[in-house]
Structures are given as C-alpha cells and as structure tokens.
Amino acid sequence: MTDTHAVLPAFAWALARDLHIALRSRGELGVQLAFYALVATLFPLTLPPEPALLNTLGPGVLWVAALLSSLLALPRLFAADFADGTLAAMALSPRPLAALVSGKMAAHWLTTGLPVVVLAPLIALAYHASAADIGVLVVGLALGTPILSMLGAIGAALTLGARGGGSLLALLVLPLYVPVLIFGAGAVDAIHAGLSASPHFSLLGAGMLLAAVATPFAAAAAVRIALD
Amino acid sequence: MSINWFKYASPASFLPLAGRLAPWFLGAGAVLAAIGLYLGLVVAPTDAQQGDAYRIIFIHVPAAWMAMFIYVVMAGWSALALGYNTRLSAMMAQALAPTGAAMAFLALWTGAFWGRPTWGTYWAWDARMTSTLILLFLYLGVMALRASLDDARRADRACALLALVGVVNVPIIYFSVNWWNTLHQGSSISLTAAPKMAMLMLAAMLVMTFAVWFYCIGVVLWRVQAIIVEREDGAAWLGKPVQA
16 A cells, blocks of 8 residues: 555546536536637627638637636636535545546546537637638647646645635636647647648647646645645 | 854844845945946947937846846745745745836836837737736736735745746746747747847946846845734734734
8 A cells, every 4th residue: 555556546536526526517517618609709799700800810719718718617626625625635635635636637627628629619610710720729729728727726726715716816827828828729820821730739748748747746735735 | 164054044033134235235226227327328329220219228128137037036935935944935035026027017118118119019929028928927926826815824835836837837938929929920020130239338238237136136125124024023033013
C-alpha cells in the first residue's frame, strides 16, 4: 500500500464519482451548452450577416464562447465539495490529492469541454464554415479545451470561499487562457491563409501534456491553501 | 564570517531597516530622474525621423522593463513565501504588485502617446503591447485575489501560487502573442526595426532606467512598511495599536 499504487485508483475513483454526480444533474450540463450556443448566436446579431465576414469571425467567436462557457462551469469543480466538507476529506485521505484533483479535472472536461467540442460543428455551420474549417476547429477544440479545464481548476481552487466569485475567477483565469485561444483560433486562420494547421496542433498538444503534468500539483496545492 | 540571512526575514527587524532605506532609494531615484530627464528632454538631440515625440521613450522603456522585471521579482518572493512560509516574503510580493501594475499601465499609456504621432494610432495589436496588456491583467488578478480573501495568511499563499502559475505562463503568453502577430502580418506597422540611438540618448535612457529602478525599490519599501504595520497591528513589538 504505497502512494504509487494509489495514484490510478484515486484518479479513477474521483473521475467516476464526479461523472456520476454530473450525470445526476444533467440540467446544469444543458444550461452550459445553451450558454455556449447563445453567446455564439449573439455575435452575428452585432454584424451585417455577410457570409464572408461570418466565416472570418466564426472560429474566434466559437473559441471565445468555449472559453466563457468553460469559465462558467468552473465553480462547479470544487465549490459543492468545498461547502459540504468532501474536499477536506479528500485532502485528509492517504490517496494523493493531485491524483484526486486530476480525476475531477478529467470529469469536468468530459462533462463541460467535450459537449462543446461536439456542438461546435453545428454552430460553425451557421457561420458558413467549410468542412475543412470545421475539422480543424474541432481538432483544435479537442486539444485545447482540456487545457482550459486544467488551468481553470487552479483558479477555481484559489477562489474557493473568496468574495467576488465569478468575475474574480474570470480575471484570474482568462489571461492564462490567452495562448490556448491564440493557437486554437489561429489553426483555422492558418488554413485560411493556405498554411498547415499542424504547428498549432503540435503546440496545443504540447500545452495539454505540460498542463496534464503540472496543473494537478498546482491545483492540489491551491486546494490545500483553501482548506487551511 | 557568516551572515545571518534570516535576520531580516522577520517583519519586526525589517520594518526599521525598510524605514531607513526607503528615503535613500527614493532620494537617489529623484536625483537620477532629474539628471535623466535633463539629459533626455533638454540635452539629447531631436530625432531626425520622429521629431521630439521620441523623448517619451525615456519614461516608456524603463517602465516597460520594470513591469516585466517586477513580475519576476514578485514570483521570486512568492516562491520564498511558499517554500519557507515566511510572512515577510509574502508581504514583499504584496507590496510589489501595485508598483508592477502601475509600471505596466505607465508603459501602455506612454506607448499610446508615442504611437499617436509616430504611427498615427493610439493602439496597435502589436505583440509587445498586447502582452504588456495581459501582464497588467495578471497583476490586477493577483491584487484582486488578495482583496477578496479575508484571511491574510491564506491570501499570502493563494497569491503566491497564482504569481508562480503566472510567471510560468508569461513566456508562453508572450510566445503565443508573438506567433499570432507574425501570422497576421497585415498591418503596416513594424516595431522590429530598432533605430540606432545616439550615445547621449542611450545614456539618458540608462540614467532613467536606474531612476525608475530606485523609485520602485523605494516605493516598495515604503509600502511594505505600511503593510507590516497594518498586519502586525496589536503585536507587542509594534507598541501601541494604530487601529482601534
């Protein structure tokens, strides 16, 4: 019974638990997706509805909407567990907290990031995106949205019990999301410009791996700080 | 000879030291600023291409350097605060954040004033400008997080962690903004062509850099005294409480 043995079971336990809870409250999930679609609907209303213009703006709008809807879902990651003491019990348990936190991150992405990736092609069609654009957009979102969940978890843990709530979380997290936004939306721009999107994918993939290695420890430290 | 590096790690022994040092740094900053501004605004020749508008760089460039440098220093103090759990390190990080934010703001503001006559626009989505703006948001985030946590010790550690996450991200943000900027080479503005500066201009800029440097050290030492007195209020070594 060493910690090294406990990493994967701890990850799997936290993942299964959070997925279970999320699937019990599917309504929240739907609200977040509706928010995503709604933000993407608002942008064309501020512009002349010219296909060329929408086609140019589409990827950026979909990425910003993905950032915002990820942000909107972040408080759910820890807030309820913090309020009812589950988080404190997790921190006290012999299981490594970083593994438990990464399980929660994974569940968070599966319930809030993945639906956005799946819904994106539909909205992209409304922005007159071509099939190639949609493919690049979806791959970018699939690589990028996990980073949002992982980085966001640090901010969510840091702001537990803080005054200011959502707007504070936005101020902490959105600047850190900038590289993901640039590489994600830039991938579609690159193929518009006749370039390859693969450098963008490589950078997003590298970012995802880096985040997967580093953020669980930072988020676990943030959880411990919040519980002090 | 061994030096006890931790002697001044205690707010009680650091407070009088900061009080003694701060006026010297501020005074040196004022003298250097007077020399630097005299050299920059009066002695240095008018630029052949930019006219007198270029003279704002004597403020702009030192401020931009300090904005970046202070973030790294803040992260350094934050690492010490988390590693050694020293209160003073966190107080130093807390004292640095507003000065860093002010420097980032000053760099952006003077940059806009320089850009208007030189480029014909207050703002361009240039890589350096955009990343300085994001840096300003990172400073504001650290300050906002501190303001919204009631427990000072928790705020210390939360802000320290945020500053460390930020300092890892700053190079990535800079790289990504640069990448984005080179992908969209549509704009007519190029910042990359650094003009050769006259020796005198360079000298004025160096003097101003030191002036800003000393000002920042002085003002941070000044602010940290206020933070120490505010947070340690009621402690026996501080004497009579200030707050009721």
